[in-house]
């Protein structure tokens with residue numbers, strides 16, 4: 001018997017040796033077949049090609065409109081849609097708790113680490129990119145305090161200084177009446193605010209009215225790469241994730257303007273010593289660099305230089321584009337809905353005439369006296385979420401029941417905010433910009449709308465910078481509307497959107513007229 005087995009094995013080995021290409025093709029075909037008929041996923045509807053190959057999804061993302069595809073597919077197929085052999089898009093708010101619950105049992109997919117910076121020749125996992133729940137918990141404990149609203153309000157005067165600088169620049173455009181790319185200026189503003197909160201300094205975007213050190217285009221490049229390679233993350237080690245690259249091309253690290261920029265901003269306050277250690281003793285500031293340097297000075301085991309650099313650079317990467325997208329959305333939807341614009345202006349003017357607003361408007365005044373304006377911002381973020389792809393997670397090894405169906409362990413599942421936030425079962429007339437919905441819905445309906453509102457993510461990995469953005473937006477949007485009459489330079493023009501993980505808009509070219517001077 002053993003003799004027979006040995007000779008069978010010998011025949012197989014001889015066949016493999018003499019037909020290697022045929023064998024590789026056969027193995028590939030078997031893996032494709034297994035992928036297509038994967039137990040547990042075979043019956044989930046979706047585009048036919050997507051069930052066979054992830055190239056369908058790669059092409060969909062490549063076209064930059066994957067958020068619209070996602071909405072359409074869920075309307076057609078229901079709450080579960082298979083968008084790659086091992087990927088299921090979920091469109092049911094009841095499953096937010098399952099997928100993003102606070103236990104963090106569904107870990108982030110390989111889509112995220114691709115977005116890490118590399119420092120000292122190693123990819124450095126940050127709060128956003130790490131897949132490891134224990135590392136995440138440890139790191140979050142160290143930094144969460146600095147993102148609390150109480151801490152951030154201590155930076156409010158610094159945010160005000162950005163608002164004043166923005167207005168001084170926009171005043172020049174208002175004076176000439178020429179067309180201004182307001183979308184770009186809102187992005188410069190968002191960068192400088194992140195600079196103030198993070199490093200206690202503006203990053204130079206407003207001052208120069210342009211992309212400083214090519215950082216905006218670098219982030220755009222990272223997003224392009226992440227959104228495409230993220231659909232086939234197994235290719236990353238052969239592309240920019242090749243571990244040999246930093247040794248072959250040591251200059252590669254400096255290609256990443258986010259890291260270079262972070263180091264530059266740190267160096268302008270303190271020099272990083274020859275041994276790579278950071279020492280900051282100026283103290284007294286309320287920005288994150290000062291806070292975390294103080295923690296490090298007290299207890300280097302609690303916070304090391306690496307941690308500080310990683311978390312500071314994450315702010316630069318994650319905090320500016322996302323906020324700029326939301327700011328653009330608020331302004332654009334108001335311009336396109338003149339009746340809502342009039343209502344917002346009436347609210348701001350009334351509060352102003354009653355002497356309830358400072359110059360510039362404070363966060364507290366905004367949330368207390370301008371409820372309609374706050375609803376405008378929320379509705380803009382509902383209608384145009386900044387993030388436009390699946391927030392991917394792995395189903396834990398034991399599998400899970402999602403929308404009444406058993407999904408096997410290892411499957412990638414996730415929710416795209418665009419799908420939930422355009423769901424007519426939750427938001428009546430979802431394509432209409434209707435800030436009133438947040439003010440007039442009964443308690444039950446409002447609770448459903450709030451649950452489905454996942455522009456800042458959900459659960460254990462929800463956005464840690466949410467308070468920065470909300471403070472910033474709720475202050476600057478009413479301030480700009482109070483100061484300028486804002487119209488599109490071409491009244492009938494529409495903006496263009498491009499989904500590369502973040503759904504960027506272009507074409508918010510406006511004419512400004514001054515309504516009220518200082």
Ligand code: HEM
Pocket residue numbers: 127128129140194314315316318319320322323324326385386387390391392454455456457458460461462463464465466468469
């Ligand atoms: C309107 C503005 C913003 C939006 C729409 C937004 C959106 C999001 C979303 C959707 C996530 C979760 C991603 C996922 O689970 O896949 C997230 C996470 C994160 N965001 Fe934001 N974000 C905004 C502003 C900011 C700002 C200003 C910062 C920092 C300065 C920031 C830093 C982060 C970080 C560090 C994470 C990872 C949190 C964790 O995993 O614990 N974000 N953001």
